[in-house]
Amino acid sequence: MKDPMTIAEVEKKFEGRGEIKNAFVKSMQDISKAIESLSDEEKNKIFDNGHNFMAFEIIYPPTKNVIDYGNRCLI
Numbered sequence: 001m002k003d004p005m006t007i008a009e010v011e012k013k014f015e016g017r018g019e020i021k022n023a024f025v026k027s028m029q030d031i032s033k034a035i036e037s038l039s040d041e042e043k044n045k046i047f048d049n050g051h052n053f054m055a056f057e058i059i060y061p062p063t064k065n066v067i068d069y070g071n072r073c074l075i
Contacts, residue, residue: 023060
């Protein structure tokens with residue numbers, strides 16, 4: 001990804017937004033930790049040097065919108 005936002009930048013962007021900030025920052029921390037736990041070989045296999053990307057939805061109950069998801073989870 002070209003020039004992705006850092007966790008600190010996201011934290012600053014959502015400062016004062018309460019649980020919305022927590023939803024984005026905590027999910028970035030979780031996904032960063034998960035990706036960092038992969039070997040370089042696994043990262044290359046999954047992301048193919050930037051040719052593949054990851055899309056995901058943040059489900060964080062304190063920021064429920066229309067759907068009450070119930071539990072926090074990283075799937």
